[in-house]
Amino acid sequence: MIGIADYLDKQLRDYGIKEDLSILDFGCGQGNYTIPIAQIVGGNGKVYVIDKDKTKLNQLLVIAKKVKVDKTIEILESEGQFDFDLSSESVDLVMLFNVSCCIIGQDNYPEFQKLIHELHRLTKKDGKLIIGIKEGKTMLNRVETGIPLISKEFKLDKKEKGKYLDGEKLRNGIFYSLTKK
Template sequence: MTDKIDKWLRSGPEAVLRKAGLREGNRVLDLGCGQGRYAIPAARIVGDTGWVHAVDKDRQNLREVKRRAAKEGLRNIDTVHVHVARHSAIPIQPGTIDVILIYDVLHGFPEKAERDNLLRQVHRLLRPGGFLSCCLTHLREFGWTYKKTLAEIADAGFRLRRQFRPTLVHAGKLVRVRIFQFAKPG
């Protein structure tokens, strides 16, 4: 199993992001980036003509993202330290982002007012025609359902375009998850 996990960690995140539709030249925001499992391969995919903002509330995670980016010689990524809460704003210019990733993060927003603020901000930051890629995890623990969560995201002004079901490493295990792709109508 460890071999399989190691193998996935080497090439799996990049494959997931390509399936999600990331392309060279995209401007990406990874919200709740952790230590950069997706932000680093996203920077590889978008290349010199794109950019990745890696956003997290945990400074230690952001230091690790910087370390990994430096190790790979990636110059197209910055880290943004912000604790997104009911009243906080992500300090990035509205309407400038092509793709926002929210992977394994939404459960960190158990209060509806916080989720609403988060989704309002995501909507504001995306350019019209941009998309939100959302990997929903831990729903059962919080008594949520896909239906309820997808409805909340739709209420924030997004349109569900498609979903895919990759296998990825979550909480140290290979599991099958659902990733939902939402558009911000142009």
């Protein structure tokens, strides 16, 4: 039977994550995805992480040191704002996993658009944006409404069902794969 680590590794590679790439994991939390991404990109790659929750970032650093990927990971300071201290066109791929609904909230599409605009600036030409959300009507409706609003900056290539890691478990999720315009 395929284990969780193998599943994540395969899923991340299917989204185009590979050795030497620069990735941004926005809303990384304690690093459920950051750690496997750092293991894939390796020492010549980079994983920039952003989270407004400093406790979670500290937990991420402890795990990263334990599995020896801490040098691959760089924290970008954030208090929840959407202008990051990173040069334009720095990253090949942005991950937005289980965080878009936190931004959209009840109906805060202007904030979501602001974030997407900043992610567009940071992404290289033809770079990717992967949005992962929990399967569920409310979440899905919110993100479905948000996708056309960002279509001036990112083109939707693919929407599919899959599994995402929630704590220790794989749960059902929906994934949107988009390319920078």
